[in-house]
Amino acid sequence: xxxxxxxxxxxxxxxxxxxxxxxxxxxxxxxxxxxxxxxxxxxxxxxxxxxxxxxxxxxxxxxxxxxxxxxxxxxxxxxxxxxxxxxxxxxxxxxxxxxxxxxxxxxxxxxxxxxxxxxxxxxxxxxxxxxxxxx
Amino acid sequence: xxxxxxxxxxxxxxxxxxxxxxxxxxxxxxxxxxxxxxxxxxxxxxxxxxxxxxxxxxxxxxxxxxxxxxxxxxxxxxxxxxxxxxxxxxxxxxxxxxxxxxxxxxxxxxxxxxxxxxxxxxxxxxxxxxxxxxxxxxxxxxxxxxxxxxxxxxxxxxxxxxxxxxxxxxxxxxxxxxxxxxxxxxxxxxxxxxxxxxxxxxxxxxxxxxxxxxxxxxxxxxxxxxxxxxxxxxxxxxxxxxxxxxxxxxxxxxxxxxxxxxxxxxxxxxxxxxxxxxxxxxxxxxxxxxxxxxxxxxxxxxxxxxxxxxxxxxxxxxxxxxxxxxxxxxxxxxxxxxxxxxxxxxxx
Numbered sequence: 001x002x003x004x005x006x007x008x009x010x011x012x013x014x015x016x017x018x019x020x021x022x023x024x025x026x027x028x029x030x031x032x033x034x035x036x037x038x039x040x041x042x043x044x045x046x047x048x049x050x051x052x053x054x055x056x057x058x059x060x061x062x063x064x065x066x067x068x069x070x071x072x073x074x075x076x077x078x079x080x081x082x083x084x085x086x087x088x089x090x091x092x093x094x095x096x097x098x099x100x101x102x103x104x105x106x107x108x109x110x111x112x113x114x115x116x117x118x119x120x121x122x123x124x125x126x127x128x129x130x131x132x133x134x135x
Numbered sequence: 136x137x138x139x140x141x142x143x144x145x146x147x148x149x150x151x152x153x154x155x156x157x158x159x160x161x162x163x164x165x166x167x168x169x170x171x172x173x174x175x176x177x178x179x180x181x182x183x184x185x186x187x188x189x190x191x192x193x194x195x196x197x198x199x200x201x202x203x204x205x206x207x208x209x210x211x212x213x214x215x216x217x218x219x220x221x222x223x224x225x226x227x228x229x230x231x232x233x234x235x236x237x238x239x240x241x242x243x244x245x246x247x248x249x250x251x252x253x254x255x256x257x258x259x260x261x262x263x264x265x266x267x268x269x270x271x272x273x274x275x276x277x278x279x280x281x282x283x284x285x286x287x288x289x290x291x292x293x294x295x296x297x298x299x300x301x302x303x304x305x306x307x308x309x310x311x312x313x314x315x316x317x318x319x320x321x322x323x324x325x326x327x328x329x330x331x332x333x334x335x336x337x338x339x340x341x342x343x344x345x346x347x348x349x350x351x352x353x354x355x356x357x358x359x360x361x362x363x364x365x366x367x368x369x370x371x372x373x374x375x376x377x378x379x380x381x382x383x384x385x386x387x388x389x390x391x392x393x394x395x396x397x398x399x400x401x402x403x404x405x406x407x408x409x410x411x412x413x414x415x416x417x418x419x420x421x422x423x424x425x426x427x428x429x430x431x432x433x434x435x436x437x438x439x440x441x442x443x444x445x446x447x448x449x450x451x452x453x454x455x456x457x458x459x460x461x462x463x464x465x466x467x468x469x470x471x472x473x474x475x476x477x478x479x480x481x482x483x
Contacts, residue, residue, distance in 0.1 A: 002413065014231060018231050019231075019233075019234055020233045038342070051234075073182065073476070074182050074183065095181070095183060096153055096181070096465070110230050111186050111188075111192065112188050112192065113183040114182075114184070114185060114188065114189045115183075115184040115185060124187075124219055124220075126187065126188065126228060126232065133463065133464060134442075134457045134461055135461065
């Protein structure tokens with residue numbers, strides 16, 4: 001049995017993948033998506049757990065036509081750069097829409113989806129994606 | 136069964152994926168008569184959706200409506216017959232997605248299409264006994280029908296969640312009574328390692344759906360001194376549109392009291408989510424003081440019934456999350472080929 005997805009690293013990232021929770025530096029404001037003891041920008045040890053907001057703004061996006069590992073059956077897919085109200089920028093897939101529905105500056109909300117499935121071991125990776133708001 | 140005075144629905148939510156396939160498209164592929172289709176169209180999960188992701192969406196809406204912190208939740212039970220993992224609980228993943236703490240009881244429940252209301256029995260009992268303050272009861276499925284089988288026309292995807300808590304006039308609704316009625320009836324089953332379920336056509340109606348649905352609904356009304364006129368809305372499980380309307384006719388229920396809960400014509404039979412999505416649709420329009428009778432049905436077979444009294448909190452809470460109609464409007468029609476791809480029916 002082989003694993004293409006690294007289960008330990010995915011498991012360690014679940015706090016951010018599932019809930020967009022990370023560590024904010026109290027001194028300089030840098031946001032870290034993974035657990036850290038020291039701020040990567042200012043070296044402060046004053047890091048606090050914070051959950052990013054569920055509503056974000058689309059900065060820009062692209063449509064991926066070349067299969068990446070674990071996404072071979074889900075082409076094409078949209079990857080976007082989004083920004084939270086306080087300026088944290090993160091990358092993520094955008095779902096439940098077509099590329100022509102998107103425009104930089106529009107509001108998106110988080111949703112929870114399958115990110116990928118390992119080919120041999122069949123373990124499923126879940127995590128956040130973004131989608132247009134439901135009205 | 137004794138009267139409930141100890142639990143209520145604090146929040147509710149349903150989730151419908153945006154893809155739809157028309158029953159006439161399935162009939163076109165298999166050369167079936169388009170004049171006698173059980174539903175108009177059904178909801179189909181996207182490739183990146185499954186029972187876990189849909190459960191998380193519905194539960195998130197229930198939490199929004201309840202206005203509580205996820206850390207206050209002490210139970211999460213998911214009723215489904217389409218777990219993504221044969222061995223690995225779905226509830227723990229949904230709990231972590233929602234931020235529910237590890238001090239939580241969780242299990243995936245199976246009882247065909249009534250597994251969602253079985254979760255409601257368990258969670259309301261945990262709340263009623265004082266073991267927990269809040270708990271989530273979820274019904275969710277990405278139901279599968281064998282290509283060219285009668286079930287393929289209706290087997291659909293969806294989820295619904297009820298956040299159960301202490302009784303209060305500020306709740307969405309309070310649970311007044313519950314009832315359960317089960318027998319060994321071989322109407323529908325799936326053995327291990329089989330991809331699709333099998334059904335015994337002649338058992339599906341009278342000895343299965345109607346016997347259990349009618350027995351459960353009649354008993355909960357009779358035991359508690361209610362008649363049809365005391366109930367404002369009746370929510371039945373909906374394997375198609377015809378069955379719940381026939382059950383209503385047999386019980387002497389006016390169509391105006393059952394039609395507001397009918398969802399199968401537009402989204403299909405979402406199995407463990409079906410009656411709970413119907414309940415969500417009714418809660419979107421119900422007024423404080425009205426009574427709802429919810430009766431599920433699950434093959435194998437059995438029915439659960441609940442009498443709910445709509446509370447004052449419904450007015451303030453219902454618009455804190457998307458309603459059924461808003462989710463229904465996100466409709467994207469797909470053809471049979473995309474449906475096969477989305478539902479992982481293409482195996483090479």
